[in-house]
Amino acid sequence: MADHHGRPRMGNDARGTGDREQQPAEQAALTARLHRLGERLDRIRPEAPAEQAQAARPGADSSAMARGFRLSSELVAGVLVGAAIGWLIDRWLGISPWGMIVFLLLGFAAGVLNVMRAAGVVPPNRMDPPSSKE
Amino acid sequence: MDPIHQFQIKNLFPIARVGGVEIAFTNSTVFMLLSLAIILLFVVGGTSRRALVPGRLQSMAEVSYEFVSDTLRSTAGPEGMKFFPLVFSIFMFILVLNVIGIIPYTFSVTSHIIITVAFALLVFFTVIIYGFWKNGLRFLKLFVPSGIPIYILPLVSFIEVMSFLSRPVSHSVRLFANMLAGHITLKVFGGFVTMLGALGFLGWLGALVPLGFTVALTALELLVAFLQAYVFAILTCIYLNDAIHPGH
Numbered sequence: 001m002a003d004h005h006g007r008p009r010m011g012n013d014a015r016g017t018g019d020r021e022q023q024p025a026e027q028a029a030l031t032a033r034l035h036r037l038g039e040r041l042d043r044i045r046p047e048a049p050a051e052q053a054q055a056a057r058p059g060a061d062s063s064a065m066a067r068g069f070r071l072s073s074e075l076v077a078g079v080l081v082g083a084a085i086g087w088l089i090d091r092w093l094g095i096s097p098w099g100m101i102v103f104l105l106l107g108f109a110a111g112v113l114n115v116m117r118a119a120g121v122v123p124p125n126r127m128d129p130p131s132s133k134e
Numbered sequence: 135m136d137p138i139h140q141f142q143i144k145n146l147f148p149i150a151r152v153g154g155v156e157i158a159f160t161n162s163t164v165f166m167l168l169s170l171a172i173i174l175l176f177v178v179g180g181t182s183r184r185a186l187v188p189g190r191l192q193s194m195a196e197v198s199y200e201f202v203s204d205t206l207r208s209t210a211g212p213e214g215m216k217f218f219p220l221v222f223s224i225f226m227f228i229l230v231l232n233v234i235g236i237i238p239y240t241f242s243v244t245s246h247i248i249i250t251v252a253f254a255l256l257v258f259f260t261v262i263i264y265g266f267w268k269n270g271l272r273f274l275k276l277f278v279p280s281g282i283p284i285y286i287l288p289l290v291s292f293i294e295v296m297s298f299l300s301r302p303v304s305h306s307v308r309l310f311a312n313m314l315a316g317h318i319t320l321k322v323f324g325g326f327v328t329m330l331g332a333l334g335f336l337g338w339l340g341a342l343v344p345l346g347f348t349v350a351l352t353a354l355e356l357l358v359a360f361l362q363a364y365v366f367a368i369l370t371c372i373y374l375n376d377a378i379h380p381g382h
Contacts, residue, residue, distance in 0.1 A: 066365045069308060077304030081296055110296035
């Protein structure tokens with residue numbers, strides 16, 4: 001049922017060291033068939049979404065309630081993580097309450113960033129500069 | 135009529151003892167195994183016939199496959215399909231656990247934070263390990279946005295790191311808190327029915343109101359059970375997307 005056209009070759013290499021290695025011809029034929037099947041599926045699938053469209057706003061197609069659930073906890077999570085890190089730093093370095101103050105504020109900033117990202121106001125972060133491919 | 139009582143873990147019989155800690159077979163384990171059996175029956179039963187014109191079970195299995203694969207493909211791209219087994223397992227497991235939990239006298243496994251944290255950390259470490267394995271140190275550029283002046287870059291990347299660290303927290307707390315709150319609300323309204331009913335005839339009339347609420351809340355809980363599984367799955371896809379795609 002599952003089509004494996006998206007899987008790169010290295011997936012086969014990683015586990016193919018056992019008895020499967022003994023029939024390279026069959027293996028190659030199977031890979032070719034899977035590849036052809038994948039190509040055919042890609043042609044049939046009507047709106048194979050373009051890379052830019054899907055990258056624009058991940059999860060934009062989820063229902064409104066799902067997004068609401070998501071937003072509600074993002075801010076809290078950021079603040080909680082900030083408080084936890086601040087508390088640990090206070091304990092380790094004995095500089096109470098400065099670690100808590102600084103990291104709670106940073107955590108709040110991270111929480112706001114989370115919410116804005118989840119809402120699609122701020123584009124999600126990319127590892128490469130935007131000029132490289134877009 | 136303690137609304138928290140339903141979440142109690144009961145040890146049924148001990149399995150093993152690891153370093154002085156007893157590992158017991160609990161009621162939570164029973165329902166995890168039960169949902170595993172349901173999923174196995176559903177998927178294996180649905181794919182055993184492989185008819186060209188699918189029957190009921192087969193078309194349900196196909197719909198669930200298509201649903202998860204479309205979600206994964208639209209958020210993480212075609213390369214994301216190599217994580218399909220992970221996402222499908224997580225989605226189906228959480229969905230079945232949530233839905234079983236609505237049935238009275240059952241135990242809702244996902245209302246325990248240890249379970250949801252385990253799921254969230256599994257996803258978190260998958261993203262980190264795969265991200266470093268695939269992109270090497272370029273994965274760290276996730277924390278360094280481009281086009282930021284150098285003098286505020288340390289601050290911004292610090293906030294980015296904390297935003298990244300808060301992911302498993304929000305990922306796990308959302309599912310746990312929704313299930314916990316929903317089940318407590320149901321129990322409280324159910325408790326009102328019996329308490330008012332003890333007052334006699336007028337009490338029974340008054341009890342109709344919380345009874346109606348209980349019915350409506352059960353329907354809402356069914357929606358929440360599905361939505362939380364879906365939210366968990368789609369966030370897994372979004373996080374995996376960060377690890378798979380170095381950039382667009």
